[in-house]
Amino acid sequence: MRGFVEDAARRLKSNPAAVAALYLMSAIIALALLAPWINPNSAETLDWAHAAARPGMQSAHWFGTDRLGRDLFVRTLAGTRISIAIGLLASLISLAVGVSYGAIAGYLGGRADQVMMRLIEILSGLPLIFFVIFLTVIFGRSQYLLFLSIGAVGWLTMARIVRGQTLSIRQREYIEAAIASGASTRRILAKHVIPNLMGPVVVYATLMVPQIILFESFFSFLGLGIQEPGASLGTLIAEGVGEMETAPWILLVPGGFLAALLLCLNIFGDGLRDALDVKEA
C-alpha cells in the first residue's frame, strides 16, 4: 500500500501540468482563506464614493468595485470560499451515498443489483437540472439545502463506478486465491476489495469537486442558489454580465477565478487519474 502511494506521487510529480495546477489551486484556496486578513474591506460595505471603480493596486480596491461600491477582491474571494466549501461538502455527501450504494449493489449482485442499477439508470437518464430545480422549489432557496440536493444527485456516477469496480474485483484471481487460502470475508474486504477500490474512488471524488462547483455556480447564476447579499462566483458572474459593456472587470474578476479554479481541479484530477492508472469510465 505504501509503495503504491509513493509510486503514484512520483508519477504525479513527473506531470508538469498537474503540478502547476496543484500550485495554482493551492494559491487560490490560500488566497480565499486568507482574504479577510489581506484586505480589510468588508464584502458587504457599500463605498458610494467609489462605485464601479476600476481595478488598480494604488486604490483601496485592488480588483475594483461593483455598481454598489462593494469591493470585488473581497467579494470574489468570499464567493470562491463559498463555492469551494459547497464543492467539498456536496462531494463528501455524494461520496458517502455513492460508495455505499455502489458497494452494496456490487456486493449483493443478482436481482438486488439489477433493481438498484435500474433506478440509477432512470435517474441519470433525466437532466440533473430538473431535480435540483424541483428540490429548490420545494425546499426553498437555502444554501444548505442547495449543497444537500446537489450532493444527493451527484452520487449517481460514483455509485456506478464503485459497483462496477466491486463486481470486477470480486472476480479477480487474487480474491479467489485469498478465499482458497482461507481468508475471512472481512479480511478479503479490508485487505483486497477496499484498497483496490480506493484508486478510482479518489480519482472520481477529485473530479467530482469541479463538477459540483460548476453546478453550484450555475444555479447561483440562474438565481436559484446563493442569495444576496451573500456572494458565490455564480451570482457575481451573473451581476458582471449585466455590466460587461461599461465595467467589464465586474465580470472578468469572478469569471477568471471560476475558470482558473475549475481548470486546475480538472487538470489535477486528470493527472491523479493517470498517476493512479485508473481507466476512464
Added chain:
Amino acid sequence: MIRYFFLRLTAAVPTLLIIVTATFFLIHAAPGGPFDQEQTLAPEIKANLQRSYGLDQPIWIQYGRYLKSLAHGDFGPSFKYKDFTVTELIAQGFPVTFTLGVIAIALALSIGIPLGTFAALHHNTAADYVTMSFAVMGIAIPTFVVLPFLGLLFGVYLHWLPVAGWEAGSMKHLALPVIALALPPLAYIARLTRGSMLEIMRAHFIRTAFAKGLPAHTVIFRHALRPALMPVASYLVPAVASIMTGSLVVESIAGLPGIGRYLVQGALNRDYTLVLGMVIIYSTLLIGLGLLVDLLYAWLDPRVRH
C-alpha cells in the same frame, strides 16, 4: 431489429407517464401556488381564480383532468402568462431553442470527431498535447463564463459580432451562443474519440488491415473510425442533455426568445402547467434520442443487432 425498436418505443410511453406523474405531484406538493405572487388579491378573487383553473378540486381529479387534456395534445393554459396556453408558449420559443441546439450538436460532432482522431494519430506529440489542453479547457470552463468572455472580446472590444439579440435567427447573432453551447460537448467528444481511437488502433484487425497493404487513410476511415465512434454514440444523450441545460443560461445571457427561461421561471412561479409542458418536451426529446442512439449503435457495431 425493427421488433426490438417497437418494443423500446412502447416502453417509452410508461416511462414518460411516470415522469409526468412524478413531476405533477412534486410541483403540486411544493408550498405556494401560482397566484401567491399577486399579494393584493382579495381572498374571494383568489378563490374564484382557483375555481376557474380547477385548482379547488382534489388533487386526483386535477391529475385526471390534466392527463385527459394531455391525451388530446393540450398542455393546458399557463397560469402566469395569462393570455397564452402552454402549447402557444412552447410553439413560440421551441424553434429558437431547437435551432440553437441542433447547430451546436452538429458543430460539436463535426469538429470534435476529427479533432479527436487527429490527436490520436499524433499520440504524444505537441499536436496531441495542444488539442487535449483545449479539450480540458472546453470541459472545465462553464458556458456562462465562456459566452460573456467571448461577447466581451468579439462584441465589445473587436465589434465583430453582436453580444445579444435574435434578429430572426441571423447567423451573426447565433454565432457566439452556438459556439459557447457547442464547446463543452465538442471537447468531450474530442476526448472520447481520441481515447477509443488509441485503443482501436492497437487492435488485431487494424494490424491485419495494415499488413495486407491498405493505405493508412483507408484503414483509419473504413476500419478504425466506425468502432471508435461507439463511445461517442453513447455520449449523445448526455450531450443533448448538457446542451439543453446550457441553453438555459445561453438564452438568458444572449437574450434569445427560446423556451429555456420557462423552466426556471415556471418552477419559481408555480406555473404548474408550464413546468409540466417543459418537462414533457425535454423528456420526450431525450427518450426519442435514446431510441435513435440504439439504432445508431446497431449500425456502428454489427454485434449488437439481434
